[in-house]
Each structure stands twice: as C-alpha cells, then as structure tokens.
Amino acid sequence: MGGLVLRNDDVNPNTDFKDMADLYCDISEYIPNCRIISCFNFFARTCESGSVYPCVPFKDRPVNWFYSVNRVLNPYLVSGDCASHGLFHIDHTKVGRETQEMSILSSCNMLKVKTFVPPFNRFNEDTIDICKENDIWLVGLDEKWKSIEHEEFDPSYKYWYFHSWRFNQRSLRKVLSGSSVNVG
Numbered sequence: 001m002g003g004l005v006l007r008n009d010d011v012n013p014n015t016d017f018k019d020m021a022d023l024y025c026d027i028s029e030y031i032p033n034c035r036i037i038s039c040f041n042f043f044a045r046t047c048e049s050g051s052v053y054p055c056v057p058f059k060d061r062p063v064n065w066f067y068s069v070n071r072v073l074n075p076y077l078v079s080g081d082c083a084s085h086g087l088f089h090i091d092h093t094k095v096g097r098e099t100q101e102m103s104i105l106s107s108c109n110m111l112k113v114k115t116f117v118p119p120f121n122r123f124n125e126d127t128i129d130i131c132k133e134n135d136i137w138l139v140g141l142d143e144k145w146k147s148i149e150h151e152e153f154d155p156s157y158k159y160w161y162f163h164s165w166r167f168n169q170r171s172l173r174k175v176l177s178g179s180s181v182n183v184g
Contacts, residue, residue: 013071039085050165083115
C-alpha cells in the first residue's frame with residue numbers, strides 16, 4: 001500500500017452519499033493519490049446527523065442497545081474502496097466469538113471485501129483469529145491510525161480516519177489545510 005490512507009468510518013443507511021462524494025472530491029483535491037476507504041455498517045437507527053445512531057457518544061452503551069435499529073443499508077449503493085465496519089456498530093470485544101464471526105464474515109461477504117474495521121477501533125484475540133482464519137485484513141492490528149477529528153492533521157503520516165457525517169466541505173477543507181483541529 002503506497003501513500004496516505006484516509007478511512008471514513010460509520011458509512012451507514014443514514015449517510016448522505018452525495019455529501020460524502022463531495023467530501024471525497026475535496027480530499028482528492030487536497031491530497032492527490034490518497035486512498036479513501038469507506039467503512040460500512042449495515043444496520044442503523046434513524047439519525048438526522050448521519051451518524052449510525054443518535055445520542056453520540058454511544059461507545060459505552062450495552063450491546064443490546066445497538067440492536068434497536070430501523071434502517072438497513074442497500075448494498076447496491078456501495079461502490080469504490082470499501083471495508084466492513086460490522087453488521088451492527090457494536091464493540092466486538094463485548095460479544096462472543098460466534099457473534100463476532102457472524103458480524104465479520106456476513107458483512108464482508110455482503111460487501112465482497114476482505115477488510116474489517118472494528119467499531120471503536122476495539123478488537124480482541126477472537127477478532128484476530130476470525131480475521132486470520134478467513135484471510136481478512138483486520139485494520140488496526142499492524143498499523144496505528146490517527147483521527148483527523150482529534151489530532152492535528154499531518155499529511156506525512158500514513159493512516160488517518162474520520163466520520164464524514166461530522167464534516168461539511170468547509171470544515172473538512174480547514175482540517176486538511178491545517179487551519180482547524182478537533183471538530184468532533
């Protein structure tokens with residue numbers, strides 16, 4: 001893998017795909033040859049902001065909270081360089097191996113990809129084993145990712161992630177140009 005990689009987490013049924021495409025155009029303008037990976041969750045709860053669930057932050061909610069969904073991603077909307085972010089945006093370290101396996105394998109199969117990005121950047125030995133056994137790249141296992149929402153963007157660093165629903169074109173341009181940080 002060559003130059004800078006920018007990962008867009010939480011692409012979901014609430015995502016405005018036109019706005020996301022506009023952001024990707026801006027990224028390509030500011031960082032030519034940047035690899036952009038869209039990380040998809042299949043299930044979501046209606047949220048006007050575009051987040052996969054309302055009530056951000058939600059990373060410390062109990063697992064069953066994430067199962068209260070009312071929207072599903074149409075896999076025919078998926079294109080470009082993509083990865084699985086799980087069926088549900090759950091902390092995979094809080095569920096057993098069988099549940100992780102179901103989430104990882106079925107979502108990767110639906111997307112026709114061999115890349116899994118664990119929600120909240122959390123994984124455990126079960127996650128590692130499932131990905132290794134199925135020849136799936138577990139993002140974050142061998143590389144350290146930085147957040148453009150919480151750290152000063154430095155285009156010389158290779159691995160960055162963000163959530164497109166937190167940005168508009170103007171705010172993203174500010175971050176990419178180094179004139180803004182911590183939009184999250």
